[in-house]
Amino acid sequence: METLIIIVAGILVTVAVYLLLSKNVIRVILGTAVLTHAVHLLIMAMGGFKGDSVPIVSQKETSFVDALPQALILTSIVISFAVTAFFLVLAYQTYKYTKTDDLSEMRGVDHE
């Protein structure tokens, strides 16, 4: 299963990079969101999927799945949410001022 998840993550990375390279603000932000998804899958796959039960200690002795990747991803989900929210507001304000959502038109003038 690890191999499958890695391939899925690889395809998501391709999608994300393609979106990041486009000119539209929203597509770029979507690119970052997709990239986050890909990374989450990667971290999960790196930890492996062995173990029988959820990582909660209980009476009966079993083997747990790897808890460390889960902790890392939990942090990542929250941070990526904050970043996405910030990007969206930035895009909104930029649009309000520049009247465009095309990044190639937003290029600043040389200050001299």
Added chain:
Amino acid sequence: MLTLNMAIFLPFLASLLIPFIYRRHFKIHIGWFVLIVPVILFITLITYLPQIKQGDSFTETLNWIPTFNINLTSYIDGLSLIFGLLITGIGALVVFYSIFYLDFSENLGHFYTYLLLFMGSMLGVVFSDHMMILYAFWELTSISSFLLIAFWYQRKGSRYGAKKSLLITVFGGLGMLIGFLMLYQITGTFSIRETFELIIPLKEHILFTPALILILLGAFTKSAQFPFHIWLPDAMEAPTPVSAYLHSATMVKAGIYIVARFTPIFGGDAVWFYAVSITGLITLFWGAFSAIRETDLKALLAYSTISQLGLVMSLFGVSSLSLHPTITINEVLYTQAAFAALFHLVNHSTFKGALFMVVGILDFKIGTRDIRRLGGLMLFMPISFSIALIGSFSMAGLPPFNGFLSKEMFFQAMLSVNEFDFFSLNTIGVLFPIIAWIASVFTFIYSMIIVFKTFLGKPKEKKLSQAKEASFGMLLAPSILAIFIFLIFIFPNVLADNILKPAVFNIYPNLENNYFEPIKAWHGFNTELFMTMGVVVIGTVIFAFYRRWNIVYKLFPKFLSFDALYNNSLIFFDRLAKNTTSKYMTGYLRHYFQYVFITFTLLVGFTLFKLNAFSFSLTGDEPIGIFEWILAITIIIAGISMIITSSRLTAIVINGYIGFTIALFFVLFRAPDLALTQVVIETVTTALFLLALYFLPRWEEKRAPVRERRQNFIIAASVGLVFTLVALSVKSGRLFTSISSFFEDSDEKAGAANIVNTILGDFRAFDTMLEVIVLFIAGIGVFTLIKANKKRGAHNLEDK
């Protein structure tokens, strides 16, 4: 009793205190408090004198970074004591003088902070034994000099001069750093004193000459030697006390100190001898020659300082001959040159300090330093006139002043050069006294210009007749120096026996013969005396035809000067940097992403290929259930359709779909916390995206050109490929066992059953706290952006 290390750090400590004192004692000039520092230090250094005279030296080590062998080793011997006394002695006089020169309207807090910073770092330079520490202090003197030159930063000239001095001296300083590192490579020690012994069998080392040249580069830039002298005249934009202190008495002598200090290491080498003596002589000549052209008194003094520094430098060059293996060290011939160099060094500080202070008085009282506008001030400012007369005559090498003595010794040393029959000196050595003599003629002329054009003749402007003598306080410091000029002439051997001779023994550690000719003002009619007489006669003649002589300078076109070279290269590099930067900093986000991705692909892909690191095996994989297949395939389809779709709504919904599918994956991976969080966050994110859609325009139908899309696709596919290959290799070839089992005892270690939560809330609680801070910052960012005022922020973009 102050220890040496404390002595170095006392000025730094005092400069830290200044902001506090400056506010509290408004009514009293802060200079009075600052004055205490150099006075204490001067007295402290004087107490070392009796033992230093016996040939003792003192070391004090404070371990700083012992693992890297970096320790604060302070070392005081005769040579560093001379410089230490100059730094603190002239320092005290300059601070005293500045109390009257700078009034309350100036930013005195800044001024004295910088001045103390300089004093401390300069003491650090001369008392450090460790080359790296020395280097650090060395650069600190450059920085404090920069700050002091730019003290009146409102003036364009100040900023220009400050930048120029910093660029040139730091450039040389970096060369010196590399030179020190090379020496370390040769000997394995950073200690200057240890290097003396260790270097002897290693003089054939391939790095020896490069190290020598680089260290000299540092010394020459700092001491304004030709052709690096161009920064010093521009540094005269600094307040006059600074010019008197840094740019004539102390900082510019740091290069001379380095040459003297490293003579035991490099002395006797032909490259060293030629580099030091020839550069010194050229500087001596060129400085004196250029000084006559100047009409600004301070610029004139700057060129004269350059010239005098060249004189001392050339003497040290000649003195290095006595370390040549064929010369027995006890022959007095060339060691006398080092003696003369140190003597002139002290004399120069006295007469040049006095002259700078007088010029400062003129500037302060009359408001100009231009000799074309001055004249006839003798009657109105008799004391200033006397001081200027004493200083100038001493500089010209006339009796009865100290400059006469050291000038004669200089001639003597230069005459002795062609007695040396190595380095083909017996032929070209004749040039040494000739150049020295010609330069002395020019020195005589500009010294006369200072006195006669300023104080004699008729007042050229009306306001000059109303000029009044400066206050007692302002005259005190230059008067003390003038008295010294005279006293040293009468009792030269007091200075020589107590201070100069111990230093000569530090330059030649193996010197045994302690006989030096006592300095005598009268030594019969010999060549040196005739040379001086010639200087006076020829100098007077040229001075009389001063106006005609000026034509000579028109022969040098301005665009060929080193100043023009400096300015043009600055402009050139500015343009080069701007052009290069604007080539890749295009302002397009797409380009920046391309740099990142292409670099990633090439670097990681190449490494993977080169190290043959790719490995793949399916062993150890968990079996895949039908449910997982379905989820995986739908995610892939969703991803591809996200690229294709031209509807923004569809794209956002698909993003949401991928997010929720991943939440389902988390369920399958037995990660309930993740699944819950992902569902919540994905919901909110999708809502946010939809909200943004409300404000942002629809996607236009026009799509990027095919070429661009193809390019994007190739980059995206290669990044995806490299990513997948690396991930598969990592999965298939695990090098370490997982550390996760550590956290599985969460119940015992932290008293909680949920391992993931315990990691976040207990084991790695600090990380979580910082994460909260990130969230908080993002929140502030969002809030500020929403509140941002359009009128305040936007107009920059509108001015097209």
